Amino acid sequence: MKYLIGILSAIGIVAILLFCPFKTTTEVEYLRIHIRANSNSTIDQNVKYEVKDAIVEALIPILSEITTFEEAKEVVAENFTFIEKVADGVLKENGFTYSSNAKLANEYFPTRTYENVTLEEGYYDALILELGSGEGNNWWCIVFPAFCFTKTENSDNIVYISKIWEIINSVI
Numbered sequence: 784m785k786y787l788i789g790i791l792s793a794i795g796i797v798a799i800l801l802f803c804p805f806k807t808t809t810e811v812e813y814l815r816i817h818i819r820a821n822s823n824s825t826i827d828q829n830v831k832y833e834v835k836d837a838i839v840e841a842l843i844p845i846l847s848e849i850t851t852f853e854e855a856k857e858v859v860a861e862n863f864t865f866i867e868k869v870a871d872g873v874l875k876e877n878g879f880t881y882s883s884n885a886k887l888a889n890e891y892f893p894t895r896t897y898e899n900v901t902l903e904e905g906y907y908d909a910l911i912l913e914l915g916s917g918e919g920n921n922w923w924c925i926v927f928p929a930f931c932f933t934k935t936e937n938s939d940n941i942v943y944i945s946k947i948w949e950i951i952n953s954v955i
Contacts, residue, residue: 792867794856796836799910810922811928812852812906812908812927813852813854813902813907813908813925813927813928814852814856814859814890814908814909814910814925814926814927815902815907815908815909815910815923815924815925815926816837816838816909816910816912816924816925816926817890817892817909817910817911817912817923818831818838818914818921818922818923819831819880819911819912819913819914819917819918819919819920819921820913820914820915820917820918820919820921821881821914821916821917821918821919822915822916822918822919822920823919823920824919827914827915828916828919828920828921829879830873830874831914831919831920831921831922832880832913833873833877834870834873834874834883834912835922836871837870837872837873838866838869838870838912839924841865841866841869842862842926845858845865846858846859846926847929849927850883852861852927854858854905855926855927856887859887859910859926860887863885863886864943866883866885866910866912867882867883867884867885867912870882870912871883871886872885874914874955879915879940880917881914881916882915883912883913883914883915884911884913884917885910885911886911886921887908887909887911888908888909888911889906889907889908889909890906890907890909890911891905891906892904892905892907892909892923893907894919895923903923909923909926910926911946933944
C-alpha cells in the first residue's frame, strides 16, 4: 500500500511539472526592487525602511495578480509617479526636504537568498528608487515574482503576493 501511494505521489509530481504552464525556478525572470537611502546617516537609513514599508504596502495590490515578467515591468513603469508620491509622502512626513526618483534599470546584484530561492550574482532588471542623492546603503527584494519582506527587523516574516510564486514554491 505504501509503495502504491509513493508511486501515485511521484506520478502526481511529474504530471504537475510536465503540464503546469510556468517556468522552472531556474528559468524565472526576476524583477527586483532596490531602494537607495540618501546617505548612511542613521536618520536617512531609518527613513529608508519607512519608505520601504510604505512602498511594499502600496505595491501589493498593484502587483498581486501579475503573471509575467514583461507585465510586471510595464505596470511598475506606469506607476513611477505613484511610487514616488508614496515615497515622497513618507519623506515629507518625517521632515525631509529631498524627494525620490523611480526608474527601471538593469543593474548588478550580488548573490542573495530569499527563503529557499537563491539569486546568483549578476545583472537584473530592477525598480530603482533613489531617496535624495541615493548614495547611502540600500535595501532590495523581488518585485516579480512578487514577494517582499514586510518587517525590517525580521527577515523571516515574508508575505507572498503572487500566485505564480505560490505555485513555484509548492513544487520545490
